[in-house]
Structure formats: structure tokens, C-alpha cells
Amino acid sequence: MIAAHNAKRMYRFDLMQRLVARLEHEEAVIGGIGNTNFDLWSAGHRAQNFYMLGSMGLAVPIALGVALAQPKRKVFAVEGDGSLLMQLGCLATVATLAPKNLAILVLDNGMYQITGGQETPAARADFAAIARGCGLTGAAWAADEADFERLVGQCIATDGPHFIAVKLDDQPPVTQTERDPPQIRDRFMRGMGAKRSKLPG
Amino acid sequence: MERGWHQIALDVLKANEVRLIPYVPDNVLKPLIAAIHADPFFHAFTVAREEEAVGVVAGAWMAGTKGMVLMQTSGFATLANVLASLPCAFQIPVLLMISERGTMGEFNLGQAAVWRTMRPTLEALAMEHHVITRLDECEFIMDRTIRQAHLTQMPAALILSPLLTGGKAVTRQVVA
Numbered sequence: 118m119i120a121a122h123n124a125k126r127m128y129r130f131d132l133m134q135r136l137v138a139r140l141e142h143e144e145a146v147i148g149g150i151g152n153t154n155f156d157l158w159s160a161g162h163r164a165q166n167f168y169m170l171g172s173m174g175l176a177v178p179i180a181l182g183v184a185l186a187q188p189k190r191k192v193f194a195v196e197g198d199g200s201l202l203m204q205l206g207c208l209a210t211v212a213t214l215a216p217k218n219l220a221i222l223v224l225d226n227g228m229y230q231i232t233g234g235q236e237t238p239a240a241r242a243d244f245a246a247i248a249r250g251c252g253l254t255g256a257a258w259a260a261d262e263a264d265f266e267r268l269v270g271q272c273i274a275t276d277g278p279h280f281i282a283v284k285l286d287d288q289p290p291v292t293q294t295e296r297d298p299p300q301i302r303d304r305f306m307r308g309m310g311a312k313r314s315k316l317p318g
Numbered sequence: 319m320e321r322g323w324h325q326i327a328l329d330v331l332k333a334n335e336v337r338l339i340p341y342v343p344d345n346v347l348k349p350l351i352a353a354i355h356a357d358p359f360f361h362a363f364t365v366a367r368e369e370e371a372v373g374v375v376a377g378a379w380m381a382g383t384k385g386m387v388l389m390q391t392s393g394f395a396t397l398a399n400v401l402a403s404l405p406c407a408f409q410i411p412v413l414l415m416i417s418e419r420g421t422m423g424e425f426n427l428g429q430a431a432v433w434r435t436m437r438p439t440l441e442a443l444a445m446e447h448h449v450i451t452r453l454d455e456c457e458f459i460m461d462r463t464i465r466q467a468h469l470t471q472m473p474a475a476l477i478l479s480p481l482l483t484g485g486k487a488v489t490r491q492v493v494a
């Protein structure tokens with residue numbers, strides 16, 4: 118187990134590229150509010166990506182809903198530290214329901230970066246320890262990029278629920294997601310095979 | 319024998335293939351919650367906050383499973399932000415069933431104060447919502463509201479009035 122303060126600070130866009138590169142089976146990815154989903158978008162849009170535009174803190178619950186609806190598909194929730202802090206109870210829910218196909222990835226930059234970089238009130242908190250305390254027993258910090266890749270590989274290859282936390286540096290997102298909620302929803306539903314349409318999509 | 323409101327709700331949910339039921343409990347909802355847990359058609363579970371349940375039902379809908387959130391009035395009052403930015407903005411038919419507290423003999427001033435925020439919030443969100451007061455209208459209102467939500471891909475709320483459920487009445491101040 119690696120303590121939070123030993124984890125290397127990594128670049129969010131690089132990690133999103135590494136994550137997306139590992140996805141070969143139409144895994145769903147739910148990107149949390151703001152910078153989190155911006156860098157998921159920048160890593161290359163996939164039909165199985167959903168980008169939140171508000172509802173701060175709901176990346177994990179949305180991913181849980183997808184995971185329950187489609188138990189054969191792996192689902193990743195990518196959430197910011199400030200966002201998760203707003204909805205910590207969802208970790209207990211996930212641990213209790215224990216969906217095997219759900220993985221939670223927390224991007225911890227220690228701040229509310231998109232609103233100006235203010236510190237979160239979690240300066241002394243350890244997200245992996247919180248997750249373990251909720252019952253997600255395998256929760257771990259990624260020590261560096263290689264460790265991150267190893268843990269993502271574990272999420273894909275083994276039964277969950279999984280929880281990975283990463284420490285981020287303070288680099289801004291590469292660009293912003295196109296903000297068109299009904300289109301994002303429509304494309305994601307097609308990507309999930311939950312909608313068929315003759316309208317080109 | 320006449321079906322109670324909770325039996326009607328159960329039948330309507332089944333007929334509309336609404337399976338996933340995350341909830342934060344309410345005393346009035348007890349018989350419905352018990353019936354849903356007892357029926358293997360449904361997947362019902364508690365969540366820590368009503369917001370979480372809205373996220374779960376939204377995600378499930380997008381992946382092909384229909385759901386509904388159960389809560390009481392005070393739970394609804396925590397939801398304006400996520401309703402506006404998730405089901406309303408993305409056009410996702412998240413269904414809410416709200417046990418109405420705070421009116422018709424409420425004994426708790428906190429509940430009564432929160433009750434006053436519910437309709438203005440639903441109206442401000444432009445969310446379809448119907449109050450069910452009578453047993454003979456229960457099936458029609460529930461069934462049509464749920465169907466319309468799914469067909470139009472818009473969220474909707476069903477409010478269970480104490481006139482329908484009996485509510486939670488206390489007649490005297492308790493001085494312990």
C-alpha cells in the first residue's frame with residue numbers, strides 16, 4: 118500500500134491518454150464535471166464516453182447506474198477530488214452493491230482547479246483510505262505512471278469494484294468539451310447500444 | 319378486493335418495465351418499499367443522498383434500464399441543482415416518486431417549511447409533476463406520467479398526497 122504523500126504528481130491529460138489507450142472492449146467512461154471530462158474529451162472522443170456538464174459529484178453514481186444496467190460492460194467513473202468530496206456517501210453505496218464491472222478513478226489535484234485553484238478542505242484526507250473505510254478494500258494510490266497502467270490493467274482484467282486515486286500536478290486542461298447535453302446523451306446511448314436511430318449520429 | 323395505492327404503484331412500475339429503484343426511505347413509503355424488495359422483478363437499494371439516486375437512474379436509463387427514485391419532500395428539496403443540470407439539461411427521463419410531507423396535518427415545522435419549496439422548484443425547473451390524491455385516479459396518473467416521461471425523454475415527478483396515502487399524522491404535541 119502506498120501512502121498518499123508518496124505518490125508522484127502526474128499530468129491529467131497524460132493519464133487520460135493512457136487510460137483511453139487501454140480500452141479495447143467498448144468500456145464506458147463517465148467524466149466528472151469540468152477539467153476531468155475536458156481531458157477525457159481531449160484524449161479522443163469515444164462513443165462510450167459521457168461528459169457531465171454540472172451535477173457536481175455525480176460521476177460515480179452515473180457510472181454505477183450504467184454498471185448495474187450492463188453488468189457485462191466495464192465502466193469507469195473518472196472524478197475530481199473536490200467533486201468526490203461532495204458525494205462521499207456514494208463510495209459506501211458502491212461497496213455495498215459491489216458491482217464487479219465498476220472502477221472509480223479519482224483525480225486529486227488538492228484543489229478546485231476550474232474555479233480558480235482554491236484548496237479543497239481535504240488537505241489531510243486520504244481518498245484511498247476513505248474508500249477502504251467505505252468497504253472498497255482494494256482501493257490504492259497509483260505511485261507513478263507505470264503503476265497507474267498496472268492498476269488500470271487490473272480494473273479491466275479482474276472483478277471489482279475497483280478504486281484508484283492519483284495525485285495530479287497543477288497543469289490546466291488541454292481544451293474544453295463541446296457543450297451540447299442532448300447530443301452527448303444521444304451519442305452515449307448509441308455507444309451503449311441502448312438506442313438505435315436512422316438519424317445519422 | 320380493492321388494490322391499495324402501493325399495489326397500484328407496483329403494478330404500474332412493472333407494466334412500464336421500471337426496475338431500478340434507488341431510494342432514501344420515508345415512513346409513508348414503507349409498504350411500497352417492502353413490496354418492491356419482496357419482488358424479484360425489481361432491484362431496490364438505499365443510497366446516502368437523493369442526488370446519488372438521480373445519478374444512478376440517469377446512468378441506468380442511458381444504458382437501457384428504466385428506474386425511479388423514491389423519497390420524501392425533504393429529499394426533493396436537496397435536488398434542484400442536479401435535476402437542472404442532469405435530467406433536464408440532457409433530456410433523461412429520471413422519474414421521482416415523492417411522499418408528500420409538510421401538509422395536511424404536519425406536526426413538524428421543519429417539514430412544513432420545506433414543503434413550501436417543492437412546487438415552486440418543480441415549476442421553475444419546468445418539470446412535469448402530478449399530485450395524486452385519489453385512489454381511483456392513481457393508476458391513470460402514474461401510468462400516463464411514466465409513459466410520457468419515457469416517450470418524451472423528460473424527467474417527471476409523482477407526488478403522493480396524504481389524501482392518497484393517509485400521510486403521517488400526529489394529533490398532539492408530545493411533551494416528554
Ligand SMILES: Cc1ncc(C[n+]2csc(CCOP(=O)(O)OP(=O)(O)O)c2C)c(N)n1
Nearest residue numbers: 151152173197198199200228229230231232
Ligand atoms: C454544487 C456545485 N457547487 C459548486 C460548483 C462550482 N464548481 C464547478 S467545478 C468545481 C470544482 C471541481 O473540483 P474538482 O472536482 O476537484 O475538479 P478540478 O477543477 O480540480 O479539476 C466547482 C467548485 C458547482 N458546479 N456545483
Ligand SMILES: [Mg+2]
Nearest residue numbers: 197198199228
Ligand atoms: Mg480538484
